Amino acid sequence: MTSLPISNALHPTRWLTWWSLVIAAVVAVPVVSVATSLFNAGTGGTWAHLVATLLPEYLMTSLVLCVGVGVGVALLGVGAAWLVTHLDFFGRRHFEWLLVLPLAMPAYVMAYTYTDLLQFAGPVQRGLRDAFGWSRADYWFPDVRSTGGAVAMFICVLYPYVYMLARTAFLERGGGVMEAGRSLGLTPWQSFLRLSVPMARPAIAAGVALSLMETLADYGTVSYFAVQTFTTGIYRAWFSLGDRAAAAQLSMCLLGFVLLVLALERLSRGRARYHGPGLRPQPPRGARLRGWRAALAFAACCVPLLMGFLLPSGVLLHMALTDGDAQFGARFFELARNSLVVSGLTAAIAVTLALLVAYARRLDPGPIARSAHWAAGMGYALPGSVIAVGVLIPVARLDNALALWLRESFGWQVGLLITGSIAALVFACVVRFLTAALQTVDSALHRVTPHMDDAARSLGLTPARTLMRVHVPLLRRGLLTAGLLVFIDVMKELPATLVMRPFNFDTLATQAYRLASDERLAEASTASLAIVVVGLLPMIVLCRQIAKDRG
Incomplete structure (x- = not known):
């Protein structure tokens, strides 16, 4: 009795392809949500007023x-x-x-x-x-x-x-x-x-x-x-x-x-x-170069470095040490904790999803995996404000439907369960910065020879075990870099955080913006300086790589 060929849908690598397709569909939700708004009329003629003025x-x-x-x-x-x-x-x-x-x-x-x-x-x-x-x-x-x-x-x-x-x-x-x-x-x-x-x-x-x-x-x-x-x-x-x-x-x-x-x-x-x-x-x-030519080249390199980093960092440091934030105590550490929680959760989720999508694209060169890979990586082209609006619309509808169901079924009076938490904010940040993780993981994965996959299959390992036992150890440095880049991007993100943050939930970025908007620049310097210091971490990694390039 001859065995029947395995259906393509049951191929052991197909589960990764379908998972990558699900991830891409979820990432596309904000875009679809915003796109459908084109067919809605703004209340009170707001849109017509904006177009005219x-x-x-x-x-x-x-x-x-x-x-x-x-x-x-x-x-x-x-x-x-x-x-x-x-x-x-x-x-x-x-x-x-x-x-x-x-x-x-x-x-x-x-x-x-x-x-x-x-x-x-x-x-x-x-x-x-x-x-x-x-x-x-x-x-x-x-x-x-x-x-x-x-x-x-x-x-x-x-x-x-x-x-x-x-x-x-x-x-x-x-x-x-x-x-x-x-x-x-x-x-x-x-x-x-x-x-x-x-x-x-x-x-x-x-x-x-x-x-x-x-x-x-x-x-x-x-x-x-x-x-x-x-x-x-x-x-x-x-x-x-x-x-x-x-x-x-x-x-x-x-x-x-x-x-x-x-x-x-x-x-x-x-x-x-x-x-x-x-x-x-x-x-x-x-x-x-020697003489005045060398001095001119030195000065030309000093100008962007001075204007873009040294001078503003010095001003921030001076303001933080002389005046600074009067609430630099428990309040400041609460802001830092909020920033670290959102950034850490986003980085972990983004790296995990990027690894699944990139690995699916490696195993399956077909159009489904390729399209899912492209769709999952389009979030970086979307401004944070666009993603925030695209997330809030469906999440608010889901929250209202869930609250109605709980009230009718169990008599529970609940508020906004998702919108009122950091879940929606983390989701928006994952959509926004998944591209940064995906590109870094892709680059690291391309450096792993396909012979590793062949050798794992010859030893009877499934694609999932190959990923966990072979690729993840080899990609450890690339995954760390991807997580670090996403972490810093989320720390600096302002538009999505302003729109999506729960009530009474501030981060270092929103605190700096709020104080600066109130013309309290000296107080805003403490939070701003903390963002810059954290942002230096991936820059140090990147600078070390640049220093090795000529070798």
């Missing part, structure tokens, strides 16, 4: 921010990457990893520190008046709390995205490109403009796209600077006007803006493809 301003301001930040991070990131890869000067090896540090500084924290530094009563303007005997009417000083100021803040903290990707691209092709340029009679500057930059264009475009998505997702900076963008409009429509349909429709407009940025990034690549020579990458041998 504020929507054009939201569009124009978002466009100005995108253009300004895109140009700024491209110039600063590419310029810094070229200096540390193609030239040799005093301090270059230290600048290679120091230039990444501004990523640890949230943009809204940067906004608070520079406001304190540059406002009329701040030390800079006060020093100018004391030095020259000026009065307020005797001089003009740019207003940091403006659209231009917001652009500057974003450039200072987001240029490392472009810097890291461009630096990697220059290192991979630098030596061969410079030699080819010299053989063609090009100067180093001509080789940079005509060879290095075009070949690194995909990496540069990807870094700019990441920066623009972070810009569009920001709420703390633009709200504090009174810059009208989609995120401030969403928050106002939800809490001030009480119209969740209008908030969801604004969220869909913002999502369309983000998708437009991603589409432009794809179009910028065109049909061009750039491949290496297939040999071991040859790092460029930089020309040794």
Whole structure:
């Protein structure tokens, strides 16, 4: 009697594929929820009022921010990457990893520190008046709390995205490109403009796209600077006007803006493809700079590091030590505990889900696993405010239905069980930052040879046992890195936390925002400094990896 072939649905690897599909469907709930709001009419004509009055301003301001930040991070990131890869000067090896540090500084924290530094009563303007005997009417000083100021803040903290990707691209092709340029009679500057930059264009475009998505997702900076963008409009429509349909429709407009940025990034690549020579990458041998040229290169690397990390960190430290938060005791530790709980839960869940999705994609190259992998990783393209609105709508309906069922079935009078807890907040953060964990786990999993899977199968191990006994030990460092990155991202997250947090549940991020909004900048410095210090942990890991790249 011959045995029947095993059905494809019963294949031992199929359970992982279906689990990854379930994960992707859950991650897609906020997007579907926001998308269905397009067919709902806002109460009281709120949406019509927004379209007639504020929507054009939201569009124009978002466009100005995108253009300004895109140009700024491209110039600063590419310029810094070229200096540390193609030239040799005093301090270059230290600048290679120091230039990444501004990523640890949230943009809204940067906004608070520079406001304190540059406002009329701040030390800079006060020093100018004391030095020259000026009065307020005797001089003009740019207003940091403006659209231009917001652009500057974003450039200072987001240029490392472009810097890291461009630096990697220059290192991979630098030596061969410079030699080819010299053989063609090009100067180093001509080789940079005509060879290095075009070949690194995909990496540069990807870094700019990441920066623009972070810009569009920001709420703390633009709200504090009174810059009208989609995120401030969403928050106002939800809490001030009480119209969740209008908030969801604004969220869909913002999502369309983000998708437009991603589409432009794809179009910028065109049909061009750039491949290496297939040999071991040859790092460029930089020309040794001396004298004023070396000093100029040193100063050019110092400026972004000083403006994006050292100066704001020094201001925060000074304010925290001199004034600081008067509630720095039990209240501060409660805030830190809340931040650690939300960040820790989110990191653990995100890493676990990312491991399942990535492993399913490894075992099953079919369209279902591939689509689930893509859908699970799209959360990072969604701003926190969009995800928060997309989560609150279905969760509120579920809460109301559950409360009605408990009252009718058991006579229990309960409140909001899910919305009133941190469960909804953790879910929103998992959707938002699952991509960061997924990309890190993917990268680590790709470094494990497929022969490991073949050897495990030959020993009779199931896919689940292979994952637990073979891959998890090998991926331990990658899983730790993924969890650390998600942990820090959640610590800095502000829009989703402001919308989703339960009543009387504050974190370090919301405390810093609340105090800064009340113009209590000195008190906000303690929580802000704690966020920056925690953000340095993954930066140290990343910097150590960068320091080893040339080896």
